[in-house]
Amino acid sequence: xxxxxSVGGVxxxxxxxxxxxxxxxxxxxxxxxxDFGFSKAxxxxxxxxxxxxxxxxxKAAQPGLEDAVATQVQQALLAHYAKVxxxxxxxxxxxxxxxxxxxxRQIPWGIVTNxxxxxxxxxxxxxxxxxxxxxxxxxxxxxxxxPDAAPMLLxxxxxxxxxxxxxxxxxxxxxxxxxxxxxxxxxxxxxGYLSSLDEADDWPIDIHLKQPQDLIAHL
Numbered sequence: 001x002x003x004x005x006s007v008g009g010v011x012x013x014x015x016x017x018x019x020x021x022x023x024x025x026x027x028x029x030x031x032x033x034x035d036f037g038f039s040k041a042x043x044x045x046x047x048x049x050x051x052x053x054x055x056x057x058x059k060a061a062q063p064g065l066e067d068a069v070a071t072q073v074q075q076a077l078l079a080h081y082a083k084v085x086x087x088x089x090x091x092x093x094x095x096x097x098x099x100x101x102x103x104x105r106q107i108p109w110g111i112v113t114n115x116x117x118x119x120x121x122x123x124x125x126x127x128x129x130x131x132x133x134x135x136x137x138x139x140x141x142x143x144x145x146x147p148d149a150a151p152m153l154l155x156x157x158x159x160x161x162x163x164x165x166x167x168x169x170x171x172x173x174x175x176x177x178x179x180x181x182x183x184x185x186x187x188x189x190x191x192g193y194l195s196s197l198d199e200a201d202d203w204p205i206d207i208h209l210k211q212p213q214d215l216i217a218h219l
Contacts, residue, residue, distance in 0.1 A: 007219050008165030009134075010102060011155050011184070014113035014120060015051050016171040016192035018095060019127065022050040023088035028081035029057050035076050036069075038062055048195030051172045053114070054078055078119075085119055086126035092191050094212035101216050103132060110135035112155045112168070112178070114145040134159055147174040152182035167215070173203050180204040187215065 012018040015025075023043065030040040041061035049060045058073045059065065065073070091099075102109050110133055113120055117138035124130040135158035137151045144150045156163045168179035171192025179186035187207040188200060200208075209215055 006165065007107060007167055007185075008161035009107060009156075009159040009167075010109040010215075011112050011152070011159075011166055011168045012109065013051075013168075013170035013172070013175050013189070013192075014111050014115055014123075017169050017175070017189040018091065018111065019089050019123065020092050021085070021089045021123070022047045022193065024085050025050050025054070025057060025081065027084050027088065028077050029054075029061060031080040031084075032058070032073050032076035033061060036073055038073075048193050048197075051193040054081070081119065082122075086123050089123060089127070091127065092189075092212060094191075094214075098212040098215055099132065101213075101219070105219070107219070108134040108159045108161070110137070110155050110159055112137040112146065112151050114139040114174075116140050146170075147177035147181060149178065149181040149183075152178050152184060156182070156184075167207070167218075169209075169215070173198070173200075176203040176205050179206075 015021045026043050026046045033040055046057055049056050054077050055074045058070050058077060115138055117140055120136060120138045124133060135155055137155045139145050142150045142154060153163055156166055163183045166184045167187050168184045169187040169189050170176060171189045171194060176186045176188060185206045186204055187209060188205045190208060190210055207218060
């Protein structure tokens with residue numbers, strides 16, 4: 001899709017789309033692995049998994065763990081993440097330019113993430129985004145997370161816009177499915193945590209972006 005889109009607002013996924021949180025997540029993972037006497041995981045190997053949640057990171061780092069042990073390591077990861085979140089995380093290159101453009105055009109934007117609010121809100125505060133962001137729909141804001149349409153439609157209502165007039169940027173299959181389920185324009189952020197195993201050609205994608213500022217040409 002290359003034509004310009006009539007946009008009433010923009011919603012972003014958080015991890016791997018708006019913010020590069022992988023360094024903090026992997027740092028917390030390695031602290032947790034060390035707690036249990038496991039070897040550290042390599043940043044580059046864990047990076048493509050960062051959008052899939054803390055338990056996925058643990059299982060990727062230690063594939064043979066029993067579920068009960070994996071859950072214990074996950075809880076340790078989350079405890080460490082609460083302390084290290086925001087220390088290395090930063091906006092992806094080009095994202096500041098895009099956000100400045102949205103703000104200057106008075107196009108409201110917000111975040112719909114499966115990340116829990118207790119981690120998402122402090123991160124936005126540390127990055128200076130909390131005052132710019134019109135809404136934050138986190139994983140515990142609603143009972144059903146992405147790819148369900150519920151968090152997406154709640155985000156649309158907070159922006160005061162119809163879902164069909166919103167773009168949703170994400171880097172995972174569930175993001176594209178959530179956008180489609182809500183009737184939004186789905187935008188794939190290829191700068192995110194896509195892996196060689198992701199079959200993005202089969203995802204319901206309306207716009208495919210190589211870098212954040214490329215969206216400006218569509219607005």
